[in-house]
Amino acid sequence: MVRTQDIGPLQDFQYRAFRRWLLATILALQTLPLxxxxxxxxxxxxxxxxxxxxxxxxxxxxxxxxxxxxxxxxxxxxxxxxxxxxxxxxxxxxxxxxxxxxxxxxxxxxxxxxxxxxxxxxxxxxxxxxxxxxxxxxxxxxxxxxxxxxxxxxxxxxxxxxxxxxxxxxPTDQPVARAKLCLSCHIGTRDRMITHKIMGAGHPRLSFELDTFTWLNPHYEIDQDYVDRKGEFNGARDWAIGQGVSAVNLLDILTDESKGWTGIFPELVLFDCHACHRPMSGRQWGPRPGTGLGPGVVRLNDANLVMFRHVLGVVDPQAAADLLAGTRALHQATLVSRERTFAAANALKAKVEAQLDKVAAHEFGPETLGQVIGSLVKDAERGEFRDFGSAEQAALAAQSVVVAFETAKQLGDADAAGLRAGVDRVYAAVEKEDAYSMSRFVEALKALRAAAN
Ligand code: HEC
Ligand code: HEC
Ligand code: HEC
Ligand code: HEC
Incomplete structure (x- = not known):
């Protein structure tokens, strides 16, 4: 044990500084637990x-x-x-x-x-x-x-x-900080977990999209003086950031030994609900290239990773390809072991985090609308929206970008009306979770693309 009188003046000072630091840390931990x-x-x-x-x-x-x-x-x-x-x-x-x-x-x-x-x-x-x-x-x-x-x-x-x-x-005005704040309750974090046990007891499934939710019941208004005080506000950017931060949040919980796993099972709330909750007579399985998984496998809910890939498609196509490879590697690792899953999840988390600043600084101009809807349709055509979770996020994405450019008055009136009708149709295709049909969803997305062209 180190005793004060055994150490010289400089060390003594350091020792006392350390003790002050330790005391402060213990006090802080008592008022702010985990x-x-x-x-x-x-x-x-x-x-x-x-x-x-x-x-x-x-x-x-x-x-x-x-x-x-x-x-x-x-x-x-x-x-x-x-x-x-x-x-x-x-x-x-x-x-x-x-x-x-x-x-x-x-x-x-x-x-x-x-x-x-x-x-x-x-x-x-x-x-x-x-x-x-x-x-x-x-x-x-x-x-x-x-x-x-x-x-x-x-x-x-x-x-x-x-x-x-x-x-x-x-800083509620800053999208990364706002996303972290809202997600701490709207998806849950390591410290505030919504578990499959709570869902099993009847809690509604949580789903969140930063831009849409920011504007559902606002007590604020973005006008010139707001922009002067706090900077530009862009709905497409907020959608983009929300996807990245949500993906990081999922990977963060997954790699927490004490929260991401219970008994012999991983925490089921992190998986695609409909991988398990579907009738056995459905014969609905088909390949999803973004996972590379075969039939009969419980899939991680990768909806936000899929959407963030569409974001990167606009910001940095090379990074988007890299994210696709990383997401597939994560899905593949779940077939091997927990260790491999953690390694793949940590690598992917670092990749997404490394892109957030670039995405926040990107100027999402009106061309974003066509790009996002176009790349969603491409995914849809190769069977990527087999899972309800990604389809729901794709519908929210479509709405978010349409509304963002309509609000910014960057769409003509006729265009806006056509696009809104298209978004309504996409929404209708994800309204009934238990009756979700991929083919109906793909048709609705294609109709939306036609309206966007
Ligand atoms: C669920 C989260 C949430 C709650 C609860 C909330 N706010 Fe806000 N508030 C926001 C967000 C998001 C913004 C918009 C971003 C910004 O300007 O910071 C905002 C903006 C504001 C603004 C700034 C508007 C401007 O023009 O700059 C004020 C003032 C404000 N809120 C007051 C309140 C008051 C008072 C309450 C309680 C009665 C409240 N807020 C409750 C999230 C919230
Ligand atoms: C402290 C936890 C907490 C935080 C932080 C929080 N929310 Fe919520 N939010 C809730 C809860 C709980 C409900 C459901 C309330 C109810 O129906 O009783 C809710 C409901 C909502 C709804 C209504 C959803 C619906 O289906 O109509 C919106 C929109 C929403 N929140 C947006 C936000 C946004 C945007 C932020 C971040 C700026 C945020 N919330 C931050 C806990 C939170
Ligand atoms: C991780 C955060 C979280 C935890 C933990 C949580 N809830 Fe919720 N709960 C929410 C949010 C967010 C909503 C709103 C969902 C929405 O509308 O998008 C909600 C919705 C609900 C609703 C439906 C409300 C409505 O108006 O439709 C009930 C009931 C509910 N919660 C009860 C509970 C109970 C009881 C517990 C404790 C066992 C609990 N919740 C724990 C976040 C949470
Ligand atoms: C790995 C498979 C699996 C996944 C993934 C899964 N569940 Fe479950 N779920 C189950 C099992 C098993 C039960 C328990 C059934 C029983 O008790 O008979 C269950 C029960 C439930 C129940 C209670 C149903 C009832 O009849 O009372 C709800 C609600 C539920 N899950 C929602 C969800 C949601 C929401 C998700 C996605 C966030 C999800 N589940 C993901 C396997 C799964």
Whole structure:
């Protein structure tokens, strides 16, 4: 054992610095348990004061949008009246939630940590202010970060965005950071896992697409002053980034020994649900070149990897070919061993991560629309959308790029109407998960391509 008096002055100093560091680390770990890393760690880094602290009528609680301010100022009312995040605590009290929790032996879902972690803003006990209530659901600070340090200062006249971020406001405007934040609840991470056990108890399957979900219940508006303050906002870019970050998230869980595996089985939630959940009389099997797997094999859910390949097809075709090879190698490795699977998954994760900055910096111009839909159709023609999961993500992709360029006023009116009808048809083909037919989906995609030309 090292005793202080045994070491010289410099070492003594280092030793005390080390002890201070160790103490600080232990304290930090006590207030921020396992999930101290990543988006969740950042959001919980400071005390959460609760939505009531933002809701005064002169702050974010106006009934109507403000005429003179760059910020709408009615964010609280919009959130409370239209956003499901405001009702997610009530959801945990409904009959469905109770049935799920009871099948899992969890008791009251409004008190079960695993449910609370995703269904409300759930910072550690020590990080809750006086007005904080779990019953407020997924409140402002679940996304914008604990307001302890910035609540008073963020309205000052000369305030810059960077000053707020430095005091713990979460960068929801930046797509990689936003994707990590939303995915921490909408797909789950190592620290907030939605397991097949929870699904088996009746929880709805989770599916997420960053761009679509960002615009379902917005309390913000992108106008010139927004762009001046925070930079350009591009729906196609957000779709692209969301796919990459989702793929990394999947690979990250898969390679966690304690989360990606239970007993003799890998965690089934990481696989294509319909690889198992389909009738035996179907005779539906056919080859999927992107996996290279034969019949009767449980496939990893690679929907986001497939979509990210379409992203790279636009940004860097060589990287897209490389990703296809890496994805196939991962599928093949699952036939060999856990070790080979981990190695392939880690290699692939590094590949995807290495592309994220390039994708974020890419200018997705109007030509992206034709390129993405064209490459989706190519995949469809060679049988790549046999699995429902990828088809669903392809439908979301098509919608996202069409809406992005329509919103940016880069499509003519007639074009936009034709494309919207095409997207509706693609959507209809993935509406009923259990009745999914690949041939109907391929026909719908081809009709969309015709509208895009
Ligand atoms: C703390 C967890 C959490 C975070 C973070 C989170 N969500 Fe959610 N979200 C939920 C839950 C839980 C629901 C379901 C609420 C309900 O129906 O009770 C939901 C519902 C939604 C819905 C409605 C879905 C539907 O089917 O109508 C949208 C859209 C959505 N979230 C978008 C986002 C976006 C975009 C982000 C990131 C900026 C995000 N969420 C971050 C937990 C979260
Ligand atoms: C990894 C995060 C996560 C965990 C853990 C989780 N949920 Fe959810 N749950 C969600 C999200 C996200 C949605 C919304 C899905 C959507 O609409 O896209 C949801 C939806 C639901 C719904 C359907 C809501 C509706 O309005 O249709 C119920 C009920 C539910 N969850 C109950 C539970 C219960 C009970 C638990 C604990 C056993 C739990 N959830 C754990 C993220 C989670
Ligand atoms: C599910 C995540 C989520 C929740 C909950 C949430 N926000 Fe937001 N908020 C966002 C996102 C995403 C944006 C858009 C990106 C950005 O500008 O940061 C945003 C933007 C904003 C903006 C900036 C708009 C602009 O023009 O710059 C304000 C102000 C805001 N939110 C206030 C609130 C308040 C107040 C609440 C609670 C009543 C709240 N938000 C709840 C995700 C969320
Ligand atoms: C490796 C095969 C496999 C995969 C992949 C798989 N499941 Fe399951 N699932 C099962 C088995 C086995 C059961 C248990 C059936 C039983 O208890 O009789 C089950 C049960 C269920 C149940 C309960 C059904 C009931 O009748 O109560 C649901 C819901 C479910 N799974 C959803 C999913 C979802 C969603 C996915 C994809 C995210 C998925 N499963 C992936 C094999 C699988």
């Amino acid at each position: 999930w101290a890393a990543g988006a969740v760690g950042e959001v919980f880094a400071h005390k959460h004061l609760g939505p009531a602290s933002c809701a005064s009528s002169v702050c974010h609680g106006a009934n109507q949008r403000a005429a003179s301010s760059p910020i709408l100022l009615n964010e609280f009312s919009v959130w409370q009246q239209t956003d499901p995040h405001a009702k997610s605590w009530a959801t945990l009290g409904n009959a469905d939630a109770k049935a799920i929790a009871s099948k899992l032996g969890l008791g009251d879902p409004q008190q079960a940590q695993i449910c609370l972690d995703c269904h409300v803003d759930n910072p550690p006990e020590g990080q809750r202010g006086d007005k904080f209530l779990l019953a407020d659901g997924v409140g402002c600070e679940a996304c914008h970060g604990g307001a302890e340090k910035w609540i008073a200062s963020h309205t000052e006249a000369k305030r810059k965005r960077a000053d707020n971020l430095a005091e713990g406001m979460y």
